[in-house]
Amino acid sequence: MSKVTTIFFSPSGTTKKVVNQIANNFEGETVICDLLYFNGEKEFSREDIVIVGMPVFAGRIPKTARDRLSKLTGDDTKAIAVVNYGNAHVTDALIELVDLLKESNFDVVAAASTISHHSIFDGVAVGRPDEADIEKINEFSQNAIERIENGSSIEAEVPGNRPYVDYKQLPFVVSCDDSKCVFCLECVSVCPERAIPDDDPADVDLDLCSRCTSCINICPENARGFTGEAFEAKKPAFESANAERKEPEFYY
Numbered sequence: 001m002s003k004v005t006t007i008f009f010s011p012s013g014t015t016k017k018v019v020n021q022i023a024n025n026f027e028g029e030t031v032i033c034d035l036l037y038f039n040g041e042k043e044f045s046r047e048d049i050v051i052v053g054m055p056v057f058a059g060r061i062p063k064t065a066r067d068r069l070s071k072l073t074g075d076d077t078k079a080i081a082v083v084n085y086g087n088a089h090v091t092d093a094l095i096e097l098v099d100l101l102k103e104s105n106f107d108v109v110a111a112a113s114t115i116s117h118h119s120i121f122d123g124v125a126v127g128r129p130d131e132a133d134i135e136k137i138n139e140f141s142q143n144a145i146e147r148i149e150n151g152s153s154i155e156a157e158v159p160g161n162r163p164y165v166d167y168k169q170l171p172f173v174v175s176c177d178d179s180k181c182v183f184c185l186e187c188v189s190v191c192p193e194r195a196i197p198d199d200d201p202a203d204v205d206l207d208l209c210s211r212c213t214s215c216i217n218i219c220p221e222n223a224r225g226f227t228g229e230a231f232e233a234k235k236p237a238f239e240s241a242n243a244e245r246k247e248p249e250f251y252y
């Protein structure tokens with residue numbers, strides 16, 4: 001039986017949840033490749049199957065995640081590609097992910113965009129993925145399994161344009177409440193950009209920081225979060241502009 005590997009970058013945990021849900025539809029054991037931590041090379045064989053999930057950051061897959069994913073290569077390895085976004089816009093992230101996987105010699109059989117709770121603006125897509133999403137994701141997984149068994153590759157055009165939109169650094173400040181921080185340094189370990197110094201976790205290097213939210217989500221004291229004028233000013237307008245429910249899309 002083929003070995004299934006889940007490959008994901010999931011600072012706030014929802015992309016991991018979607019990828020795991022797809023993996024649950026396969027029989028047998030799953031190997032995990034968490035790109036928040038793994039930054040090495042790996043080669044997959046033509047007997048392997050990979051399920052690759054990326055969050056959408058400003059219409060792209062996150063740069064750090066892209067760099068890490070680029071070090072993984074296939075050998076005509078069957079791949080399922082998923083981008084997970086916060087009910088705003090996918091823009092070029094899915095086409096970028098499918099392109100990158102093909103360039104690295106993966107055989108993409110199916111692709112999807114799914115919606116999850118917005119990891120910056122917490123009033124958007126609250127509670128997603130929900131039961132209705134999970135049902136659709138399971139149906140997609142079954143279709144993908146059938147395609148793998150039949151040896152079919154993706155035929156549909158996925159949405160997005162080339163060249164992809166430029167990377168955009170969000171102007172929001174990630175801050176740390178000194179009175180709550182207990183110097184456990186979990187944020188220092190998880191930060192994929194190494195933007196948090198271990199002698200002062202409150203002193204984030206905002207030029208390096210991608211605002212991925214991994215430090216906010218790992219903090220056991222709830223000491224970290226977005227603050228500042230730019231964030232407070234954007235939040236209400238962003239939440240009302242993206243209040244209408246979007247649905248996952250599937251491509252074969």
Ligand SMILES: Cc1cc2nc3c(=O)[nH]c(=O)nc-3n(C[C@H](O)[C@H](O)[C@H](O)COP(=O)(O)O)c2cc1C
Pocket residue numbers: 009010011012013014015016055056057058059060084085086087088089090115116117118119120170210211212213
């Ligand atoms: C830096 C950053 C940029 C984001 N940009 C977008 C975006 O362009 N479109 C969108 O719909 N959601 C956007 N989001 C929301 C995430 O794509 C969404 O919350 C996703 O589910 C996060 O995945 P995770 O839980 O695996 O971290 C952004 C989130 C972050 C942290």
